[in-house]
Amino acid sequence: MTPADEALLRRAIALAAHAVTLGDAPYGSLLAGPDGAILAEAHNTVRRDNDISAHPELKLARWAARELDQDTAARTTMYTSCQPCEMCAGGIVRSGLGRVVYALSTEQLIQLNPASGAWPTVPQVGPALFAEARVPIDDYYRP
Numbered sequence: 001m002t003p004a005d006e007a008l009l010r011r012a013i014a015l016a017a018h019a020v021t022l023g024d025a026p027y028g029s030l031l032a033g034p035d036g037a038i039l040a041e042a043h044n045t046v047r048r049d050n051d052i053s054a055h056p057e058l059k060l061a062r063w064a065a066r067e068l069d070q071d072t073a074a075r076t077t078m079y080t081s082c083q084p085c086e087m088c089a090g091g092i093v094r095s096g097l098g099r100v101v102y103a104l105s106t107e108q109l110i111q112l113n114p115a116s117g118a119w120p121t122v123p124q125v126g127p128a129l130f131a132e133a134r135v136p137i138d139d140y141y142r143p
Helices: 003-021 056-067 070-074 086-095 106-112 130-141
Strands: 028-032 038-043 077-082 099-104
Touching (some): 003 077, 099 106
16 A cells, blocks of 8 residues: 555545534545545435435446546546445446555444345246246357
């Protein structure tokens, strides 16, 4: 972790603190380009937007996928106040971002707020109907 990383991580924490003053959950993130300049910032707006996907990490991953070319995305770092959840981590991977730096780990967050680790397990059943399910996949990827 460099002094520049620490400064940008402090900015993400400040975004989280500002979110609280707006009545939003205390999570903030930003993207820094290859030169270290801040490209975009966001905070959690799940409650305000009534949108379970309105995490700052996912909002920024979507922004990066739309606005950055692959090379720039790969050299861009996300700084975030808390370790990205599984939903956000998937979006970050698909966006092509090169690195994530976070302040609080998921384990630390759960120690501070046990309710943040209280998500139930949802049963998944499958795979099933392979021959039928593969048709649209084959049609799309193997024209």
